[in-house]
Amino acid sequence: MSRSFTIRVPATSANIGPGFDVVGLSLSLYLTLSVTITAPSSPSAHTPPSIRYTGEGADEVPLDAYKNLTTRVALYVLRCHGISSFPSALSIHAHNEIPFGRGLGSSGAAVVAGVLLGSALGGLRLPRARVLDFALMVERHPDNVTAALVGGFVGSYLRELDAAATEAASVPLSEVLPEYPPDAGEHWGRDPPQPPLGIGHFVCFGWSQSIKAVAIIPRFELSTARAREVLPTSYSRKDVVFNLQRLAVLTTALAQSPPDPELIYEAMKDRIHQPYRKELIPGLPEVTSRMTPSSHPGLLGICLSGAGPTILALATSGFESIAEDARAIFREKGVEVDWKLLSVVGGSVVEGDDA
Ligand SMILES: Nc1ncnc2c1ncn2[C@@H]1O[C@H](COP(=O)(O)OP(=O)(O)OP(=O)(O)O)[C@@H](O)[C@H]1O
Numbered sequence: 486m487s488r489s490f491t492i493r494v495p496a497t498s499a500n501i502g503p504g505f506d507v508v509g510l511s512l513s514l515y516l517t518l519s520v521t522i523t524a525p526s527s528p529s530a531h532t533p534p535s536i537r538y539t540g541e542g543a544d545e546v547p548l549d550a551y552k553n554l555t556t557r558v559a560l561y562v563l564r565c566h567g568i569s570s571f572p573s574a575l576s577i578h579a580h581n582e583i584p585f586g587r588g589l590g591s592s593g594a595a596v597v598a599g600v601l602l603g604s605a606l607g608g609l610r611l612p613r614a615r616v617l618d619f620a621l622m623v624e625r626h627p628d629n630v631t632a633a634l635v636g637g638f639v640g641s642y643l644r645e646l647d648a649a650a651t652e653a654a655s656v657p658l659s660e661v662l663p664e665y666p667p668d669a670g671e672h673w674g675r676d677p678p679q680p681p682l683g684i685g686h687f688v689c690f691g692w693s694q695s696i697k698a699v700a701i702i703p704r705f706e707l708s709t710a711r712a713r714e715v716l717p718t719s720y721s722r723k724d725v726v727f728n729l730q731r732l733a734v735l736t737t738a739l740a741q742s743p744p745d746p747e748l749i750y751e752a753m754k755d756r757i758h759q760p761y762r763k764e765l766i767p768g769l770p771e772v773t774s775r776m777t778p779s780s781h782p783g784l785l786g787i788c789l790s791g792a793g794p795t796i797l798a799l800a801t802s803g804f805e806s807i808a809e810d811a812r813a814i815f816r817e818k819g820v821e822v823d824w825k826l827l828s829v830v831g832g833s834v835v836e837g838d839d840a
């Protein structure tokens with residue numbers, strides 16, 4: 486008997502200014518997997534997975550199930566449950582609206598989609614907290630994956646792990662997600678590390694429905710790894726307190742109706758990551774300082790989205806003039822951008838899976 490189902494995971498913006506590695510927001514661009522497992526023509530014939538990929542990243546994403554991030558994560562989940570291979574005659578059509586390497590959570594979405602895929606393929610029915618554990622074994626900061634899974638405006642932290650769990654969680658990704666299948670008759674080698682239970686914890690904040698997100702997306706990629714390399718390993722107390730004060734206010738201010746632009750604009754400022762990332766993103770300091778609620782009615786606040794280079798402007802109106810003026814500032818620095826008006830949406834869904 487054939488089986489088919491769909492997995493849909495939203496884009497995310499992490500940090501929202503002061504909440505570095507802490508808060509995330511799910512946004513209305515999606516990675517969608519349409520999955521079909523056809524009944525094998527003969528029980529002994531094992532057909533390898535076939536992947537078709539359309540949309541953002543289609544020209545660079547690997548279509549080999551042992552190299553593709555989403556399917557490697559799915560196989561990791563299956564192997565942790567004693568299932569050593571993909572089902573036969575598995576076909577996946579991935580359609581992606583989330584641009585790669587722009588700070589809109591493309592890798593977090595691919596990882597969450599992979600965990601949900603593994604759970605569905607194995608009939609595992611993993612509870613949401615366990616899905617998060619698996620996702621956090623692969624993507625080690627919780628802000629994007631938690632928001633992609635749960636949806637809305639979310640704050641999260643990683644539980645402090647005991648020594649054994651710390652060791653399990655610190656296994657290199659190359660071991661968690663090996664790229665190559667074993668040759669026929671061989672084994673994968675040692676069992677993959679099981680995620681410790683309850684790695685990530687989160688809380689959902691309120692969100693004023695009048696607030697939309699303008700994503701101003703430079704036409705170049707910046708990997709999260711590169712954007713983390715430029716960050717210092719320690720901070721002054723003054724800078725930490727600056728961010729904590731703003732984050733505490735921001736988490737409630739974005740739920741108020743009507744939202745208060747003066748409060749939010751100041752509460753979206755950051756001293757922990759954006760100042761260090763300006764060398765990688767020409768125009769970042771100018772865009773975040775020259776555009777204010779006074780110069781742009783409707784604007785509430787402006788920040789780097791995730792690790793960048795996208796800029797996220799939260800606003801209740803005036804979306805086009807905010808985007809076009811940001812475009813003009815970027816153009817002065819030689820950077821071309823595209824922009825999208827996005828809404829805050831719900832989290833990941835799996836539809837049509839009766840297994
Ligand atoms: N749908 C996908 N399928 C397979 N691989 C993907 C997919 N989406 C992202 N990736 C991989 O993740 C990489 C981008 O990850 P990276 O963490 O650098 O950026 P990001 O997730 O887009 O940004 P941020 O984490 O700042 O929001 C891509 O270059 C690609 O290798």
Ligand SMILES: N[C@@H](CCO)C(=O)O
Nearest residue numbers: 499505506709791792
């Ligand atoms: N909090 C992370 C998000 C990137 O995915 C960072 O800013 O590096």
